[in-house]
Amino acid sequence: MTSIRKRSKKAGLAPGTLIHMGRDKAGATRVDMVFYDETHLEKHPVGTLDQCLIKKGAPGVTWVNVEGLSDLEVLRHFGSCYGIHPLVLEDILATDQRPKAADYGEYLYVVLKMIALDEESAEIKSEQVSLVLGRNYLISFQEGLEGDVFEQVRARLANEKARLRAMGPDLLLHALLDVIVDHYFLVLEQLADRIEDIEDELIDNPTTATVQAIYGLKRQLLFLHKVFWPLREVVSSLQRRDSQLIQDTTVIYLRDLYDHTVQVLDTLETLREMLSGMLDIYLSSVSNRLNEVMKVLTIIATIFMPLSFIAGWYGMNFKAMPELDWPYGYPAVFVLCLTIAGGMLVYFKKKRWL
Amino acid sequence: MTSIRKRSKKAGLAPGTLIHMGRDKAGATRVDMVFYDETHLEKHPVGTLDQCLIKKGAPGVTWVNVEGLSDLEVLRHFGSCYGIHPLVLEDILATDQRPKAADYGEYLYVVLKMIALDEESAEIKSEQVSLVLGRNYLISFQEGLEGDVFEQVRARLANEKARLRAMGPDLLLHALLDVIVDHYFLVLEQLADRIEDIEDELIDNPTTATVQAIYGLKRQLLFLHKVFWPLREVVSSLQRRDSQLIQDTTVIYLRDLYDHTVQVLDTLETLREMLSGMLDIYLSSVSNRLNEVMKVLTIIATIFMPLSFIAGWYGMNFKAMPELDWPYGYPAVFVLCLTIAGGMLVYFKKKRWL
């Protein structure tokens, strides 16, 4: 629900007004920078932002990573250095953006959600990641809530002499997107485990808590679908894009990434249909148990009501009840009751209620 | 339902016949006018409409706002001054229009709904807003029911030296649309709050009133979907439009606005799916409670029916019932009853009914 909350803060402001709408304003904004080409690799944190970090047209690739969005000055700096449009800066800060890719000629703006599953609360946490791809640079903006997911990419940049180092910032863009999409697989796997647990519970001992757990998962999958569906479109548009910022050699990697996103959506869809099936099984098992309960009640009532009536009958105080005086009256009633009870049991057996 | 009502008033009239179909004919029609360019800003109400307010081709932007549609003369004035087609004038008056944008070459006609949530009745009120964008003017028509939503835009025009003042009436059009779309966010937020309240109620103490509240909300969201879906199309068409009335620099703002409308629809969809899930939870909890009730009944009946039968049995008045004379007959029956009751309880325990 949180995503519904935020937007109204800005209602009525001029577009382009910079307001940070993230949850955690506390953390400081950290900027670090990696410069690499085939032969060199430099990494260092960035302290002051008094001059532009990247020169236009300089060789090699510069990757600037910004964690934490509370310091609006940092954003303004990037805005003025690289000619980023105020609306883009606004979008970077507005952490409830729908994933999208927009080509501004000089640079390409991609915004998407990174997700993780909180182990304890079993809730899905999401964080907005904005990527600005220029001709020789890539700037990534993270909300800075959930640890650094890009560490794996940094490791690959350091170790490997191969492709990522030899090519432009567009392949770096692919690498970052790839890491993020892989995280969706991880979360879906954890959800699949929980779905299997609930499935076992459903057969052993279904309760209302089971239904609520199913709905909780349904809502999480719905949320994932909402954030992932446009991400698929983003990757699809990148792969098709004739943007000059994306080289032909990179397109093949983006196509591969696109296949991954389709697989994520397939998995999502499978999990959703499994949950729907589970709800139907739950409902049918509830109505089955109702049937069982009612059968027990009916069998008991059908056997004992006639018997009770017979016992009540011979408890009447009429003066003239000849049976009461018969010597075999009592055993005869006993046999009668046994016959009735036995007949009922045979009847229920035939009706398959027993 | 009100929107279904109105149309039949006009059945059979020639198209272009001007009839006001709004709810509130009482309020007078107020016209006011803002003229601005980068250096000047003039605002004043307009008393008499004896001559055309805006000159063709004059520099600067003129914004004429009309509140209240009861005075048909005002409309005819605008019709004859700016060459607005009679069908457009008819649409402005017919306050049950579906949101749409139509390019008439000389001017662009946009009609849409503004909404607000009545605090007390919790009903959604909607008001039709028509916008006519010319080369150097923008005329806005409001039904004048719900206060002036455009005050925020007037404030921005006054304070800010920046973009809105420096550019043409197409950016003013964007500003007005933006304010209206933001109001949808506000209303959705309030509805989301009410949905959360109902959700708590659903778990604590669900009643038929809860179901009716869910259906009330469902219908409101349905209504919002019906009025907002075409609005999204309107914004989408404006953003793509090669209309000469919309400048390239404005398109980027309209694209941003389009992203907002997609987000509104996403939120709407999420709320609708939440409500569907709540109905399912309600139904499954009702059938669960039925199960519980039936279990209690069955347990009681299954324990007491055999016991009552035994008590009735020894209440029979047969002469010859040897048990009645046994010294330990009474305690034996007591033990028998305890055994039956205990056995039943063990049976129900095993069946997990207790």
Add this chain to the structure above:
Amino acid sequence: MTSIRKRSKKAGLAPGTLIHMGRDKAGATRVDMVFYDETHLEKHPVGTLDQCLIKKGAPGVTWVNVEGLSDLEVLRHFGSCYGIHPLVLEDILATDQRPKAADYGEYLYVVLKMIALDEESAEIKSEQVSLVLGRNYLISFQEGLEGDVFEQVRARLANEKARLRAMGPDLLLHALLDVIVDHYFLVLEQLADRIEDIEDELIDNPTTATVQAIYGLKRQLLFLHKVFWPLREVVSSLQRRDSQLIQDTTVIYLRDLYDHTVQVLDTLETLREMLSGMLDIYLSSVSNRLNEVMKVLTIIATIFMPLSFIAGWYGMNFKAMPELDWPYGYPAVFVLCLTIAGGMLVYFKKKRWL
């Protein structure tokens, strides 16, 4: 269901064979004719059809209206005079046509359904209307069952010096279509009233009759959807058509008409979703009432079964039942019964069953 019936009459006949498939063969076929241009207006019924009524290329507009389709000679006359294809004549007679528009170069053939709601039986009556638009004429064919819906258009032709008179038969086509679409609004309004009545009934006292009424309305809306959906396509194709028979000045009116058809479909959709919601409310209220009934039963049984057992217990005829002889035995049992009953009530209170 009637529309399913008719087609098989023709199975196996050569296409183009003229057979009237309407319901009412009794009524005679009436033909009348209106000739008009900006200055003149002539109206008269047509007695004999021995020569062609309209000359090719003559100035002014001729509108021939045919009511009743039982006289096949009349149709053959029009076929031979204006070169109307036998398949079109067949379609005019086959009164179960799906609404469609077909351009035959020399003329444009439009077929659609006019509807009305029978006040007494609350059933929707429909009548097929065929329109043949030529360069300077329009021929309209009605089944002639339900009164003359085109009277309004005749009145406009008579009174008004304005547009309709000054322009070609394509605007007359628009006028006739407009009247027909307006009738859909009227019928939908009446259905909306009935839906609101049923809604009140649903809350006050829902019965199986309510469900059947809901399904009756559902089926009517389904029928309307089936006949209106292709009509929307017809209007859409007319509005987009580059047919030389439709002038540019008329297109703007057709676009307006198209907006109306979209509104009719919106309203239809809203009514259908309201009915679906009502069914869900009905079902949830039925299961709620079942719950209530079961609670009453369970409460009664749970209180009186133990009490009855106690009373039965002390009705046993054992010789040795010490309690029977105690002086306070009877009041003690009385207190015991009160305690049990009270305890049960407290228990049900706590379970919110009371």
Add this chain to the structure above:
Amino acid sequence: MTSIRKRSKKAGLAPGTLIHMGRDKAGATRVDMVFYDETHLEKHPVGTLDQCLIKKGAPGVTWVNVEGLSDLEVLRHFGSCYGIHPLVLEDILATDQRPKAADYGEYLYVVLKMIALDEESAEIKSEQVSLVLGRNYLISFQEGLEGDVFEQVRARLANEKARLRAMGPDLLLHALLDVIVDHYFLVLEQLADRIEDIEDELIDNPTTATVQAIYGLKRQLLFLHKVFWPLREVVSSLQRRDSQLIQDTTVIYLRDLYDHTVQVLDTLETLREMLSGMLDIYLSSVSNRLNEVMKVLTIIATIFMPLSFIAGWYGMNFKAMPELDWPYGYPAVFVLCLTIAGGMLVYFKKKRWL
């Protein structure tokens, strides 16, 4: 289900291998031939197939009809005489083809299903019909199970001097398709009758047999939809086709046929929605009757349980029960019981359970 069965017979064979997969291999293969042009008409059965029946480019139209597909030699003959591709021959024999049309340049191959409703078993029987349209010939292949549906076309060819005789084999193709589509109308009509019967049953006395009948019909309509939907596509593609084998004058007839197919689909859809509605009515009436049953039970129990308790109470054998000795004790208890029963009845009346 039969259509699912057949395909696996061929798994692993080379494509183009001729195997007959029909149900009835017994019937002999009969070939007959009609030659016609505007002036002549010849008909005769064909005994031996030692030479090619039709000469390329000969004037007039030759229609060869093959009934029964068990004789593979016949097919090979047509394959070699007219250059029909082995895959087409394979398709003609494989009687589980999806309706389709394929243009092979020299000839056009159309395959579709003809249906009929077995009067006794109320099952839909289907038979595959393959049509090969050449420049001056048409070859039709029927499975030969269900009588000859093309008799009507032969009659038209004989009697009528008009269109069919004067034109090419493409109009003959239309005639055959038209007859087949008309048969769908006939079957739908019969199904509609049965649906109405079941509807009456549903209101009078719904049983589980009713539900099974509804599902049987649902499955039949599903089957019809599956075979008719691609048939619609076939006709649509023929009508749009720029195949040189179909002349412009024929296209108008095919368009008319296409309208028929759309109507068949509309009718199918209507019947399906009627069945869905009937199921909902059935379910709601079942749960209503459950409610009724439970009300009767609850009323009986609520009245007689307290009364039985009172009777049991005064059947206790306590020594000291003062009421038993009161002279008006018995009538007082009688009045008490009447009061309780009356009070309950009033309560149920107020709750509208009676």
Add this chain to the structure above:
Amino acid sequence: MTSIRKRSKKAGLAPGTLIHMGRDKAGATRVDMVFYDETHLEKHPVGTLDQCLIKKGAPGVTWVNVEGLSDLEVLRHFGSCYGIHPLVLEDILATDQRPKAADYGEYLYVVLKMIALDEESAEIKSEQVSLVLGRNYLISFQEGLEGDVFEQVRARLANEKARLRAMGPDLLLHALLDVIVDHYFLVLEQLADRIEDIEDELIDNPTTATVQAIYGLKRQLLFLHKVFWPLREVVSSLQRRDSQLIQDTTVIYLRDLYDHTVQVLDTLETLREMLSGMLDIYLSSVSNRLNEVMKVLTIIATIFMPLSFIAGWYGMNFKAMPELDWPYGYPAVFVLCLTIAGGMLVYFKKKRWL
């Protein structure tokens, strides 16, 4: 669920890193090779891979089949010999690929799933098959789990002098795809048999196990749909492809194959709708049986509760109960009880509960 599991192993690795993700790493990798042209056919297993097996541009067709993917060296060999892109090699190893076809200019990469139904566990086993089509070669990669499905194709290559031998590797590609699609038919047939068994069970004796079986089948069909739907797209794209690797003569075979895939999807859809219908029948039969049970209970209770009350009434110990002393009191009560019971039976008969 297994397909959800695998992907996360690779999270964070550089794309193109070769890791085998199949289930069975144990089996050795076997490579064998068939060379054929119209006159020759050579077959032999391949022991060492020290040099490239196929020369570019050599005449004839070479088919290399690789079974088992555990030996990464083999893949690297094919990668370097035929210039296969690292991402393709990665896809071949990643056995959770979505079926797809990708044209890399020099070669065409097709990946799909082969399925089989395990007789004992009734589970669907799937195996990934990758096909690389070059100008004069085809390399097929199987996981090597489930026996060799291509034996049939080898047999056809050996025996037949006809088409397959005379044409290029693209027809071999078709032959392999055809065999795989035929296997889907086989599996669907087996599932159809099981569905019919369950259908009989549903009518005879439905239990919760029946519901679980239905859901098991539903999930299997869902799985088949997920893997087959993209396969259909693959075949569709091959058939439309203007790839130079596919000759015009082959396209007609691919179109035939495409028809088969559409039929598989039709069958799948039919089976899914049958299962949905079965669930509805199950639920309606469960609620019917509940109704029956409740009727029995209500009839018993309604007859015996009043009777028991009467018996209890005359078991009261009031001193003054005149009826008890009447000589015909006892028979009168007997008659009263018979009358009540009879009246109730008549009432239930009239209500059709009996």
